[in-house]
Amino acid sequence: MQVVKASEMKALDEWFIKEVGVPAEVLMERAGLSVAEAIFEAYPVETYGSVLVVCGPGNNGGDGMVCARHLVNLGYEVEVVLLAEKETYQGEALTNLKVLENLGFMPEEVGYIVEFRKVLYDFSPEIMVDAIFGTGLKRPIEGNLAAIVEEINLYRETRGCKVVAVDMPSGVCADTGEVLGTAVKADLTVTFELPKVGQFFYPGKEYVGRLKVCPIGFFKPLVEKKAPKRYLIDLEWAKKVFRPRKGYTHKGLFGHLLVLAGSKGKSGAGLLSALGGLRAGAGLVTLASTRSLQPVYASMLPEALTAGLEEGPRGEVSYANLESLLDLCEKKTALVVGPGLGLGEEVKRLFWELLERVKVPVLIDADGLTIASENPERLKELPCPKVLTPHPGEAERLLKISKKEILRDPLTSAKRLSEMTGAVVVLKGPHTVISSPDGREGISVWDVPGLSQGGTGDVLSGVIGALMSQRYEVFEAACLGVFLHGWAGEKLASEKGPFGYLASEVANKIPEVLKEICDDRP
Ligand SMILES: NC(=O)C1=CN([C@@H]2O[C@H](COP(=O)(O)OP(=O)(O)OC[C@H]3O[C@@H](n4cnc5c(N)ncnc54)[C@H](O)[C@@H]3O)[C@@H](O)[C@H]2O)[C@H](O)CC1
Numbered sequence: 284m285q286v287v288k289a290s291e292m293k294a295l296d297e298w299f300i301k302e303v304g305v306p307a308e309v310l311m312e313r314a315g316l317s318v319a320e321a322i323f324e325a326y327p328v329e330t331y332g333s334v335l336v337v338c339g340p341g342n343n344g345g346d347g348m349v350c351a352r353h354l355v356n357l358g359y360e361v362e363v364v365l366l367a368e369k370e371t372y373q374g375e376a377l378t379n380l381k382v383l384e385n386l387g388f389m390p391e392e393v394g395y396i397v398e399f400r401k402v403l404y405d406f407s408p409e410i411m412v413d414a415i416f417g418t419g420l421k422r423p424i425e426g427n428l429a430a431i432v433e434e435i436n437l438y439r440e441t442r443g444c445k446v447v448a449v450d451m452p453s454g455v456c457a458d459t460g461e462v463l464g465t466a467v468k469a470d471l472t473v474t475f476e477l478p479k480v481g482q483f484f485y486p487g488k489e490y491v492g493r494l495k496v497c498p499i500g501f502f503k504p505l506v507e508k509k510a511p512k513r514y515l516i517d518l519e520w521a522k523k524v525f526r527p528r529k530g531y532t533h534k535g536l537f538g539h540l541l542v543l544a545g546s547k548g549k550s551g552a553g554l555l556s557a558l559g560g561l562r563a564g565a566g567l568v569t570l571a572s573t574r575s576l577q578p579v580y581a582s583m584l585p586e587a588l589t590a591g592l593e594e595g596p597r598g599e600v601s602y603a604n605l606e607s608l609l610d611l612c613e614k615k616t617a618l619v620v621g622p623g624l625g626l627g628e629e630v631k632r633l634f635w636e637l638l639e640r641v642k643v644p645v646l647i648d649a650d651g652l653t654i655a656s657e658n659p660e661r662l663k664e665l666p667c668p669k670v671l672t673p674h675p676g677e678a679e680r681l682l683k684i685s686k687k688e689i690l691r692d693p694l695t696s697a698k699r700l701s702e703m704t705g706a707v708v709v710l711k712g713p714h715t716v717i718s719s720p721d722g723r724e725g726i727s728v729w730d731v732p733g734l735s736q737g738g739t740g741d742v743l744s745g746v747i748g749a750l751m752s753q754r755y756e757v758f759e760a761a762c763l764g765v766f767l768h769g770w771a772g773e774k775l776a777s778e779k780g781p782f783g784y785l786a787s788e789v790a791n792k793i794p795e796v797l798k799e800i801c802d803d804r805p
C-alpha cells in the first residue's frame with residue numbers, strides 16, 4: 284500500500300474527477316458513508332446512541348455532512364454543527380449541506396466557543412465526528428477554532444466520549460505529523476483510499492488513534508501507478524518481496540557476507556552484526572577484525588568464519604590490511620562496514636580506499652557513518668551500491684542539520700541524505716523510513732520502543748547485509764531487513780514486555796518471523 288502527502292492525494296483526487304470522470308459528489312458520498320459504517324462497526328448504536336458531527340469549512344466538513352445522514356439511517360441520534368458560515372460552503376460540500384437542510388437537519392453555525400459549548404453540553408453526545416480539517420489544513424489552528432478543538436479534547440477526556448476523525452485528526456499535518464497549533468485527539472481515524480504520511484510520525488501519530496483506511500471509489504490499478512512510490516513496509520509488502528527457499532538448496536546460493544568490524548573495547552557490535560547476518564539467512568558470514576579479536580569472535584560465534592587482520596594503533600585494523608581485505612572481498616556478495624570499527628586515521632584511510640575499489644553492495648553503519656560524515660558527498664563517487672543506516676544522531680552529523688529538524692520530517696531528511704550520497708538511506712526511529720536515490724521510499728509499519736537500545740542497530744546492519752548478500756536489490760533488502768527486524772522486536776515486546784530484551788534476542792527471533800512470512804503466504 285502506498286502512503287501519500289496532502290498534495291499527492293489532492294492530485295489523485297483531481298485526476299479521478301477531471302480525467303477519469305468520477306463525480307466529486309460520489310467520492311464525498313463514499314467518504315461520508317465509510318465513516319458512518321466504521322462508527323457503526325466500532326461504536327454500536329445500542330451503546331453509543333448519540334453523535335455530534337462537527338463540520339469545518341471545506342470538503343472535510345462535507346464528508347461530515349454525508350456521514351451525519353448515514354448515521355441517522357444506522358439508528359443514531361445526530362446533530363450537526365458548522366464551524367463556518369453557510370455562505371462559505373462550495374462545490375460538493377455545499378451540495379451536501381443543502382441535502383441535509385432538505386432532510387430537515389438544521390445544522391447550527393457555531394463559530395464561537397461559547398456557542399459550541401452550549402450545543403455540546405446540551406446534547407452531551409457519546410460520539411463526536413471531527414470533520415473540521417483534513418488534508419486541506421494549511422496553517423496552525425488558532426482563535427475560536429483552537430478553543431473548540433481543545434473543548435472537544437476536554438469533553439473526550441472527561442466524558443469518555445469517542446472521537447472519530449474524518450481523514451485526518453484536525454490539526455495534524457498530513458505531510459509530516461506535526462501538530463499545527465493544536466489538534467483533535469481521536470480514538471479512530473477513517474482515512475480515504477491511502478494512508479497519509481502524517482499518520483505515522485510523532486507527535487501527530489498520537490492523535491490518530493486506530494487508523495482505518497477505506498476505499499472511496501478510486502480504481503486500484505491506476506492508483507498504484509499514479510500514486511508516489513512511497514510504500515508502507517508491512518506484511519503485505521514483505522510477502523511480495525520475500526523469496527521463500529525452494530527444496531534443493533546449498534549455502535553457496537545464499538551469498539557470503541563479510542562484516543568488517545570491531546576494535547579494542549568495541550567487540551560486541553561486530554558480533555551482533557554477524558549474528559544478524561546468520562539469522563537472516565546469509566549462506567556464509569565472515570567476521571573480519573583485528574587479530575586479537577579473532578579468537579574471541581571464533582569462540583563466541585562458531586557459525587561465523589573469522590579473519591584476523593593486522594592491528595594498528597588504538598587496537599583498530601590498520602591501513603596495511605587494504606590489499607588483504609580486497610582479496611577477502613573477492614568471493615563475497617555483500618559487505619557491512621563500521622560496527623565498532625574505530626575512528627583512527629588509519630581506519631579512515633582504509634575505509635575510503637577499500638570502498639573505492641570494492642564492487643559488491645556495501646552497508647555502512649556506526650563508525651563507518653561517522654567516518655563518512657567528514658565528507659559525505661564523497662560517498663556518491665563510490666562505485667558500489669550503498670546502504671546507510673543512520674540513527675537521527677548520525678544523520679545529524681551527515682546532513683549538518685539539527686536532530687530536531689531531522690525528526691520534524693524524517694522522510695525529507697532521509698531523501699536529502701540519499702540524494703547527497705547516492706545511497707539507500709535507512710533513517711532509524713519509530714516507523715523507520717527508507718529512501719532510495721531513484722525516488723522510492725518506504726515507511727516501516729513498526730513502532731517498537733524496545734528496539735531503541737544498544738546493539739539492535741548492529742543486528743539490523745547484519746540482517747540487511749544478509750539480504751544484500753542473498754542478492755535482494757538494495758532498496759528491497761533495506762526495507763525487508765527493517766521489516767523483519769521490527770517484527771522480531773514487536774514479538775519480543777508482546778512476549779517479554781515493552782523493553783529490556785537484548786539485541787541478540789532480536790536476532791534470534793528472526794527465524795520465527797521468516798517462518799510466519801512463509802506460512803502466511805496466500
Ligand atoms: N480523495 C479524497 O481523499 C477525498 C477527500 N475528501 C475530503 O476532502 C478533504 C480536503 O478538503 P479541503 O477542502 O481541501 O480541505 P479541508 O476540508 O481539510 O480544509 C478546509 C479549508 O480550511 C481552510 N483552512 C486550512 N487550515 C486552516 C486553519 N488553520 N484555520 C482556518 N481555516 C483553515 C483551508 O482554506 C481549507 O481549504 C479531505 O481531507 C477529505 O476529508 C473528499 O470529500 C472526498 C475525496
Ligand SMILES: [K+]
Binds near residue numbers: 453
Ligand atoms: K478531520
